[in-house]
Amino acid sequence: GQQLNQSPQSMFIQEGEDVSMNCTSSSIFNTWLWYKQDPGEGPVLLIALYKAGELTSNGRLTAQFGITRKDSFLNISASIPSDVGIYFCAGHNAGGTSYGKLTFGQGTILTVHP
Amino acid sequence: NAGVTQTPKFQVLKTGQSMTLQCAQDMNHNSMYWYRQDPGMGLRLIYYSASEGTTDKGEVPNGYNVSRLNKREFSLRLESAAPSQTSVYFCASSATGVRETQYFGPGTRLLVL
Numbered sequence: 219g220q221q222l223n224q225s226p227q228s229m230f231i232q233e234g235e236d237v238s239m240n241c242t243s244s245s246i247f248n249t250w251l252w253y254k255q256d257p258g259e260g261p262v263l264l265i266a267l268y269k270a271g272e273l274t275s276n277g278r279l280t281a282q283f284g285i286t287r288k289d290s291f292l293n294i295s296a297s298i299p300s301d302v303g304i305y306f307c308a309g310h311n312a313g314g315t316s317y318g319k320l321t322f323g324q325g326t327i328l329t330v331h332p
Numbered sequence: 333n334a335g336v337t338q339t340p341k342f343q344v345l346k347t348g349q350s351m352t353l354q355c356a357q358d359m360n361h362n363s364m365y366w367y368r369q370d371p372g373m374g375l376r377l378i379y380y381s382a383s384e385g386t387t388d389k390g391e392v393p394n395g396y397n398v399s400r401l402n403k404r405e406f407s408l409r410l411e412s413a414a415p416s417q418t419s420v421y422f423c424a425s426s427a428t429g430v431r432e433t434q435y436f437g438p439g440t441r442l443l444v445l
Binding site for chain 1: 336372374375377380390422432433434435436437438439
């Protein structure tokens, strides 16, 4: 089945630094999603990408849909303490039996030191 | 607009007990999903419902049953809870289509002793 490799698994950074994380897939996706999960909460959608090569921003967050459709990247600029949490990527392939089902990465745990 | 709501927030069960986790969405979405989240395992799909009246197994369906009560509500039932079902359960919903975007509830934390 489809697998997503998300890296890095964890990051420890200083406040103000920029952050980059990525996901790669063994299969092509039609949609890439990035979620953030705070402790004790459900995942919250940050950015949705629907087209290869698409670059989308949400405040200090920027995500890109890779041209090969097998990868995606998330960047956070000028990190602040409230950026702490787990970031998940998720991919969707609209075809066949995968219709409607997301494949999730394992998550990147982000720690920001003041 | 509450989005996706789940009840209860926390639950402790003894092995063999049964319970139903409730989920409702107010976004008029067609599709609804149940996931479990375990440390190091990420989010795994248990069951999903592509539309009212249909349900299908996901990646880890054993030990669970679901009911799509109506378009808004999708429940998950544990008939005989086992310690291996200790987890955090999330419900999600989506409009369904080529642009699949799922929205998650706050989760139910279940401990089976």
